[in-house]
Amino acid sequence: MSDCPSEGRRGFLKGVLASTATAAAVTTLKPVLGTALADQAETAEATFEGREFAFVVDIDKCIGCGKCVQACTLENQVPKGSNRTWVERYVGTEEGVYVDALADADTGLGPLDDALRDQAKWAAFVPKLCNHCENAPCVQVCPVGATFNAPGGFVLVDPEHCIGCGYCVQACPYGVRFLNPETHMADKCTWCYHRVAKGLDPACVTVCPTQARLFGDLKQEDSPVAKAFVADQWRELKPEMHTHCRVYYLGLHREVV
Amino acid sequence: MYPNQSLVNFVFPNNLHIEWSLMIVIYPYITGLVAGAFAVSALYHVFHVKEFEGIARFALVASFCFGLFAGLPLLVHLGQPLRAFNIFFTPHLTSAMSIFGYVYSSYMIVLMIELWLVYREYFIQQAQESTGWPRVIWKTLSLGVMEYTPQAAAVDHRVTTFLAAIGIPWAFTLHGYVGFIFGTVKANAWWATPLQPIIFLMSALVSGIAMLLLLYSFVRWRTHRPYDFPMIKRLMTYLWSLFIIDLVLEMLEVFYVMYEHGQHWAVIGPLLSGPLHGSYVVGQLMILSGIPLLILSYVVLSKSWGRPLLYLSNLASLLVVLQVLFMRYNVVIGGQMISKSERGFAPFHFEILAKEGVLSALLILAGPFVAYYVLSKIIPIFDDLPVKPKASES
16 A cells, blocks of 8 residues: 555544544544544544455446435435535437436436436436546645555545645546535545444445345455456446456446447 | 547546636746847847947847846746745756756846946945935945956946846747747647747747837936937847748748648637637737737838837837737647547636736736836936936036
8 A cells, every 4th residue: 555654644544534523523522532432433444454445336236216316425424516426327228328327316307208217228327436446546646645545445535634726627537526616626426435434334225125235345245346346247437547446337338438 | 620520529527717817928028028128238239230329229228128127027927935945945856947947047147237237337326425324235246346447447448348238048948948838748749839929939039129128218208318219220130130030930831831732721620710719810920910010011112211210119119029929829828729529619808807817917927017117216327317407508
């Protein structure tokens, strides 16, 4: 983990966990809680070392309900107009491809145009989120190393160091990054690192009613992601970018970018 | 027309907002002016282009004034401006952007030392002639040295030449680097080309030369001093040659991608015939490249002299500086219009009063000229334009 000098990152991990917990806690309790959670973070980091988390999206199971977008927005306080995750709706016709997206947790997707529905040859919902690339362009271009590859396969942004230049937003081929209008820093899906550190699944995985979103450790043979990975029917987005995504799509249509 | 057989303009939700806005348009513009103006000064100091003797100092001062404001747009743009210096303190060396602080600051140091050497004799002279507080200030500027010997002048000359010589690659790095930042973003079809650094560099040179002529003409006009026509003619010859190289490279990039007809053209084609048609095809190419190219060809190849030469050169230079400004806009904003979905384009709206709006951009762009005005009140920039009239004149 050359991109992850452990001392600095440990401090950051402490920060992430401490800030999550203290969102609900009284300020005076912060030092006490912070210390307790910092210990937990160190444990989490130690536990994540040598593990290889991955995310599987099963296109055939997604019904486009948008619960994942809602859960993500609530869990991570994602500002309106920005997205850590969204669901795209693809409709293939003989004339071309129609695409729109469920990005606003409040409004959801509207009904499909009648004419388009009649022309449809195929349709699919495609959830999108950060791919936590092994060879992440955002990590490479960050001028201060605020974006980094963390143990376990997470790509995270250190809120103590991000200068808000936006270079990572430009470099990401998947459009999953944004400059948070409230924090003025780069923001994106963390696979709910704060939840995973406590042994929970990411919020979107937890609420998905059809198990279209799966999360787990590739090193654990019985985990759903390991099974999907071994079956070798998955595809990653934009493989030509050579980013080595850790989000694996099952049943992905050729037209999806 | 939308890219990749899309029935609708589908833009990824996070791409609806263009993150790199006008500040990032004017940042490479200003660094370009730095590099271009410096090159003119270096042409005299290093390559002994005699015609530029009278403007070598002026070019150096202008380059310095632009340099003072080159980093400001970036600072205004940063989401966390108080952390700006982290680029120096904790640079992440896999990122091209991490060297910005070092390249920019070291270049400014080279520029400042060179400027100081050029004006050292003047500082000493002022320290000798003044009394009281002004003397303290002048003496501080001359670092306490109170005499200027021929031997010192010879050393200064050698060091100035040396600094001008290393300043050229330095200035070119400062600007080529900006092109490198854009050219290496593989996720953006309109940016990703190895030609980008050299295109940025050539456009930097032409914009710097053209801006220098505009500023020169303005200063001479305002102070009722004669124009140096041989210099103008020579400057226009350089502008013309470099502008041709610049245009050839810019066209090469587009025609290459067009003829290659690969995955890049699938989005660039609709971009150029769609949202960028006005500012790129009509603005940057047809009007702002075609017309100055014709004027410059006439100016250089004909025997034009005197007022016609002055007016035509200024008109061409004005169009060239606008061409480069349009080019920066078309690259920076145009590239971000392409959604990473590759199936649509995001709109760009000019904001007037926002932090990164038109007003801020105009204020920053005016900065170097204000700095030049202030400096011209302190140090003599042209030989025939002393700050204080000489005793014999008064």
